[in-house]
Amino acid sequence: MSFLTRRGWISAVVMALLAVLPPVFFLTGNAFYLDLATRLSILAIAAVSLNLILGYGGLVSFGHAAFVGLGAYAVGIPAHHWLYGGLDFLATTSGFVQVPLAVAVTALFALITGAVCLRTKGVYFIMITMAFAQMIYYLIVSIEEYGGDDGLVIDTRSELPLIDLDNPLQLFGLAYVSLLVAMLLVRMITRSRFGMVLQGAKGNEERMVTLGFNIYAYRLTAYVISGAMCGYAGALLGNFTTFISPEMMDWSRSGELMFMVILGGAATTLGPVLGAIAFIVVEEILSSFTIYWHLPFGLMLMGVVLFARGGLMGLLRGRREDGE
Amino acid sequence: MNAVLDISGLNKSFGGIKATDDLNLSVRAGELHAVIGPNGAGKTTLISQLTGMQKPDSGRIRFKGRDITAMAPYSRAHLGIARSFQITSLILEMSVLDNIALALQAREGHSFRFIRPAHALTRLRAEALALLDRVGLADKADQPTVALSHGEHRHMEIAIALASKAELMLLDEPMAGLGIEESAQMVELLRGIKGRHTILLIEHDMDAVFALADRISVLVYGHIIATGSPDEIRGNEAVQHAYLGEE
Numbered sequence: 001m002s003f004l005t006r007r008g009w010i011s012a013v014v015m016a017l018l019a020v021l022p023p024v025f026f027l028t029g030n031a032f033y034l035d036l037a038t039r040l041s042i043l044a045i046a047a048v049s050l051n052l053i054l055g056y057g058g059l060v061s062f063g064h065a066a067f068v069g070l071g072a073y074a075v076g077i078p079a080h081h082w083l084y085g086g087l088d089f090l091a092t093t094s095g096f097v098q099v100p101l102a103v104a105v106t107a108l109f110a111l112i113t114g115a116v117c118l119r120t121k122g123v124y125f126i127m128i129t130m131a132f133a134q135m136i137y138y139l140i141v142s143i144e145e146y147g148g149d150d151g152l153v154i155d156t157r158s159e160l161p162l163i164d165l166d167n168p169l170q171l172f173g174l175a176y177v178s179l180l181v182a183m184l185l186v187r188m189i190t191r192s193r194f195g196m197v198l199q200g201a202k203g204n205e206e207r208m209v210t211l212g213f214n215i216y217a218y219r220l221t222a223y224v225i226s227g228a229m230c231g232y233a234g235a236l237l238g239n240f241t242t243f244i245s246p247e248m249m250d251w252s253r254s255g256e257l258m259f260m261v262i263l264g265g266a267a268t269t270l271g272p273v274l275g276a277i278a279f280i281v282v283e284e285i286l287s288s289f290t291i292y293w294h295l296p297f298g299l300m301l302m303g304v305v306l307f308a309r310g311g312l313m314g315l316l317r318g319r320r321e322d323g324e
Numbered sequence: 325m326n327a328v329l330d331i332s333g334l335n336k337s338f339g340g341i342k343a344t345d346d347l348n349l350s351v352r353a354g355e356l357h358a359v360i361g362p363n364g365a366g367k368t369t370l371i372s373q374l375t376g377m378q379k380p381d382s383g384r385i386r387f388k389g390r391d392i393t394a395m396a397p398y399s400r401a402h403l404g405i406a407r408s409f410q411i412t413s414l415i416l417e418m419s420v421l422d423n424i425a426l427a428l429q430a431r432e433g434h435s436f437r438f439i440r441p442a443h444a445l446t447r448l449r450a451e452a453l454a455l456l457d458r459v460g461l462a463d464k465a466d467q468p469t470v471a472l473s474h475g476e477h478r479h480m481e482i483a484i485a486l487a488s489k490a491e492l493m494l495l496d497e498p499m500a501g502l503g504i505e506e507s508a509q510m511v512e513l514l515r516g517i518k519g520r521h522t523i524l525l526i527e528h529d530m531d532a533v534f535a536l537a538d539r540i541s542v543l544v545y546g547h548i549i550a551t552g553s554p555d556e557i558r559g560n561e562a563v564q565h566a567y568l569g570e571e
């Protein structure tokens with residue numbers, strides 16, 4: 001314990017590079033790479049959140065993009081009313097209102113939908129989480145005031161003291177620090193007694209119930225935490241893109257988050273971040289050649305699942321530690 | 325007579341099969357009560373109804389005078405009912421120690437505790453190690469459960485049941501699949517537990533049953549056809565006809 005494990009070293013190096021390289025690119029005139037890293041960090045927060053449920057909880061949620069989208073609209077809708085009037089109680093550009101709103105709305109949505117979804121198992125759980133996400137998708141599409149499926153432009157980014165989100169470096173800084181906090185938070189939760197119950201229920205439901213754990217309540221709690229963290233990521237994403245649309249909540253977006261978690265290495269601290277990096281890199285390289293870039297990504301995922309159990313993290317940390 | 329467990333008129337069918345048929349059984353405080361019966365007699369189904377994993381079609385289950393027939397499975401554990409499984413049911417991807425520690429954790433009220441690492445709780449670890457020591461697995465504590473042998477898994481099942489400090493332990497064929505030597509170890513282990521907990525023991529191994537049981541009930545086609553001391557059961561004609569005689 002006196003020194004970092006191999007796993008710890010890999011995490012430290014990857015996270016240090018992610019902190020240093022993008023600003024260096026920016027300051028040497030390659031602003032594009034900073035933007036890429038900001039988007040990467042935000043998506044990684046969503047993937048880290050999903051990992052709590054999917055990796056540690058063993059619950060395949062296929063609707064997590066809905067939380068990201070709702071979080072983004074919790075920034076966009078108040079900003080929209082601030083500019084165009086209406087719904088005065090909601091109209092604001094203050095980040096101190098928008099971000100807590102994003103977290104609260106997604107936590108509530110997770111509580112309500114989770115309460116239903118977690119009554120089901122396996123394939124049914126996958127289907128119903130996806131169904132709830134599509135429901136929100138169509139709800140937003142149907143609201144013309146917020147642009148329907150044309151989407152909504154966020155004219156003014158969230159206003160916060162000390163941090164100016166219009167400054168790309170500062171926005172990246174916020175996203176990066178948020179990612180670090182999210183990783184540490186999930187790590188702390190999964191190592192706690194709560195986390196042991198969550199992982200125990202993934203391993204053997206009947207045993208956990210027989211021991212006296214109300215696994216439904218534990219899973220629902222994890223689902224709410226995961227949803228709220230994704231909502232926070234959504235609030236950042238809205239501020240980053242300044243354009244939001246229901247497309248953010250499409251099931252394929254949920255699928256991408258799942259890809260990141262599984263590809264990178266489910267139930268590991270760094271895995272979802274590696275998955276997000278792989279996703280962004282592949283997307284950037286391949287989408288310039290073909291619009292069917294999802295196909296190679298899918299093949300890559302299959303390769304990792306078939307030949308490298310434990311995802312990219314499993315590959316990196318080597319075979320010997322596999323039992324860990 | 326103070327019955328810890330009192331089952332009356334219990335019925336359970338799977339389609340056309342009557343797995344539990346008007347079953348009446350009373351288990352006294354502190355006794356080791358064995359239930360024997362041929363394959364498919366409904367022994368495991370009985371246990372599953374006691375822990376709540378299966379719902380009876382009709383009948384009553386009382387634990388310490390309280391009707392628990394419709395109680396949620398996880399709540400029954402808190403009242404003091406523990407179970408070991410005929411088909412080993414462990415969390416294979418966790419370490420041996422963590423499996424036991426979770427059982428200890430379950431006893432301590434809710435686990436909505438998010439901050440301190442579970443592994444830092446030295447009290448839980450020490451108690452789990454002591455239990456592993458009792459079943460002879462202390463040196464395997466940090467191994468992944470999946471790496472242990474079948475016999476070791478059977479011992480883990482007992483350690484988990486012990487960890488719960490349950491008043492009533494429901495043990496479903498703890499010797500299932502064990503060799504002669506391992507079975508003998510298990511008998512010794514159960515002998516050590518006997519008297520400290522009320523035990524409902526399901527077992528095919530007749531030597532073990534007659535060596536350990538205070539009372540024996542015989543289950544045939546979901547119905548208890550006789551209950552009595554080991555001697556009474558040995559001498560019971562109906563039992564010999566239905567069950568023992570066939571051996």
Ligand SMILES: Nc1ncnc2c1ncn2[C@@H]1O[C@H](COP(=O)(O)OP(=O)(O)OP(=O)(O)O)[C@@H](O)[C@H]1O
Binds near residue numbers: 341342343364366
């Ligand atoms: N979930 C189920 N669905 C359908 N039938 C079942 C189910 N569980 C048990 N049965 C049937 O109920 C009967 C009793 O099964 P049970 O497992 O309780 O027997 P058992 O006495 O434990 O047998 P064994 O000695 O082989 O463990 C059997 O005929 C079995 O096939």
Ligand SMILES: [Mg+2]
Binds near residue numbers: 410
């Ligand atoms: Mg059985």
